[in-house]
Amino acid sequence: xxISSSCADRSPGDSALTSFEAAAPACGGxxxxxxxxxxxxxxxxxxxLRRAGRLWTLSTAAHAVPFxxxxxxxxxxxxxxxxxxxxxxxxxxxxxxxxxxxxxxxAKPAGGARGxxxxxxxxxxxxxxxxxxxxxxxxxxxxLEPGRLGVWLVGEAGALLVRPGGRRVHCYCVKATDPSLPxxxxxxxxxxxxxxxxxxxxxxxxxxxxxxSWRVRRRxxxxxxxxxxxxxxxxxxx
Amino acid sequence: MSRLIRMDRSGHTTVAEWTAEDPASTEExxxxxxxxxxxxxxxxxxxxxxxxxxxxxLPLDADLVILRRPIAGG
Numbered sequence: 001x002x003i004s005s006s007c008a009d010r011s012p013g014d015s016a017l018t019s020f021e022a023a024a025p026a027c028g029g030x031x032x033x034x035x036x037x038x039x040x041x042x043x044x045x046x047x048x049l050r051r052a053g054r055l056w057t058l059s060t061a062a063h064a065v066p067f068x069x070x071x072x073x074x075x076x077x078x079x080x081x082x083x084x085x086x087x088x089x090x091x092x093x094x095x096x097x098x099x100x101x102x103x104x105x106x107a108k109p110a111g112g113a114r115g116x117x118x119x120x121x122x123x124x125x126x127x128x129x130x131x132x133x134x135x136x137x138x139x140x141x142x143x144l145e146p147g148r149l150g151v152w153l154v155g156e157a158g159a160l161l162v163r164p165g166g167r168r169v170h171c172y173c174v175k176a177t178d179p180s181l182p183x184x185x186x187x188x189x190x191x192x193x194x195x196x197x198x199x200x201x202x203x204x205x206x207x208x209x210x211x212x213s214w215r216v217r218r219r220x221x222x223x224x225x226x227x228x229x230x231x232x233x234x235x236x237x238x
Numbered sequence: 239m240s241r242l243i244r245m246d247r248s249g250h251t252t253v254a255e256w257t258a259e260d261p262a263s264t265e266e267x268x269x270x271x272x273x274x275x276x277x278x279x280x281x282x283x284x285x286x287x288x289x290x291x292x293x294x295x296l297p298l299d300a301d302l303v304i305l306r307r308p309i310a311g312g
Contacts, residue, residue, distance in 0.1 A: 120249020
């Protein structure tokens, strides 16, 4: 895949090295302190996100096109090879779907107790957002948060970024490091980090998938589809 | 009454409460704030949708200061 989702794939000697000190958010606020742990990463920006999107599209095509061509050649060669041609087409369709499924996993609710601590955490989370976002979270467990890079849907173990226009979604794998936190506190951690430094947040998080919103929509759970539809609608207006 | 809260396994815990008119409560809150930062927490003040500010000193005029743990790419 074009974008590494593993810290191990990059080194401090990477030519795209960006210093933590130079990584202050554009709005002039403090940079996310977690950037110190990923000093070798290029700070996310509009151009970088567009490039990442294009690379994912290219990668998807590179996976699918050879199988489609093989299917055409096999089907043209002999009718007896038709089953193999169909198998090639299934591969061409299936591989991008597997990547989309990996991306959609970031919207899955995290496990954890849903008892009193979760109710307390939910109360705090509710105080941090407006009525619309609170309502949507109540139904979908995803928090809608408009940003400069697009419209975010923040979950308990990751975030989806719907880019302006609503056609592309970036799926980020990112989480609170304390596993003992109740689910809503995990979400609050991500939400507050996002609000502190959106660009820093997109830099710290690992990009699990970038692709068409329809492709992600098919792979997320039913409640998350509603949240994604709302985010896509909002993103179309950006 | 301003509050310093820490997100933890209980949902959240109120670490300190203070009013600007009460120097004793302010001093206690500042000490508690520093102790939490020493434990590795980050402190921030949410300004509503889309904006939060990381703070390194206790903002005495804030209504609510929240302590959070670090996040990391999964």
